[in-house]
Amino acid sequence: MNPEASGAEDRIWTVPNALSLARLLGVPVFLWLVLGPKADGWAVALLMLAGFSDWLDGKIARAWNQTSRLGRLLDPLADRLYILATLFGLAMREIIPWWLALAIPLRDVMLLGIPLVLRRLGYGPALPVHFLGKAATANLLYAFPLLFLAYHDLWYATFAGIVGWSLAIWGTGLYWWSGVLYWVQVRQLAREAKRLKR
Numbered sequence: 001m002n003p004e005a006s007g008a009e010d011r012i013w014t015v016p017n018a019l020s021l022a023r024l025l026g027v028p029v030f031l032w033l034v035l036g037p038k039a040d041g042w043a044v045a046l047l048m049l050a051g052f053s054d055w056l057d058g059k060i061a062r063a064w065n066q067t068s069r070l071g072r073l074l075d076p077l078a079d080r081l082y083i084l085a086t087l088f089g090l091a092m093r094e095i096i097p098w099w100l101a102l103a104i105p106l107r108d109v110m111l112l113g114i115p116l117v118l119r120r121l122g123y124g125p126a127l128p129v130h131f132l133g134k135a136a137t138a139n140l141l142y143a144f145p146l147l148f149l150a151y152h153d154l155w156y157a158t159f160a161g162i163v164g165w166s167l168a169i170w171g172t173g174l175y176w177w178s179g180v181l182y183w184v185q186v187r188q189l190a191r192e193a194k195r196l197k198r
Contacts, residue, residue: 014066016057020074034089133178139171
């Protein structure tokens with residue numbers, strides 16, 4: 001491997017990593033806003049900011065060549081924590097049913113064995129994130145602010161509810177579909193590794 005490329009991969013202090021870290025630090029603030037003072041306006045604003053920073057850090061990483069190993073860990077971690085925090089907050093406030101709040105984390109539980117299998121096969125700890133997984137995450141991150149807005153008796157509530165629930169259902173379906181595809185990829189890699197050993 002090119003030593004320069006390897007050094008770039010090991011970078012910690014990059015703008016995308018700073019944005020991902022800021023998103024991570026926002027998770028407990030978001031939960032406090034939702035469950036403490038129930039300041040939904042601020043909570044929605046924070047969710048929207050997190051969604052924008054998620055898009056922005058990827059854009060900057062590619063445009064400024066600031067991709068790194070840490071970034072590939074922080075970015076999906078921040079996304080998952082926001083999704084889990086939002087599901088928990090929405091379920092605790094009885095805005096969404098608990099079955100939906102549990103359906104998404106259960107998909108992540110289904111994927112827990114993948115890093116072990118990949119290491120045994122001699123690959124890295126994780127598969128590259130594919131488009132379907134990104135689309136699922138985007139649907140969910142857009143759905144949650146709308147579901148918060150639908151909870152209030154204001155002029156936009158009906159529209160926010162229709163669009164929010166549509167995105168939530170699509171996002172959940174795509175999230176599970178992407179999980180199945182990850183296992184399909186692992187199975188293909190296992191077959192390839194077995195073939196190479198012959």
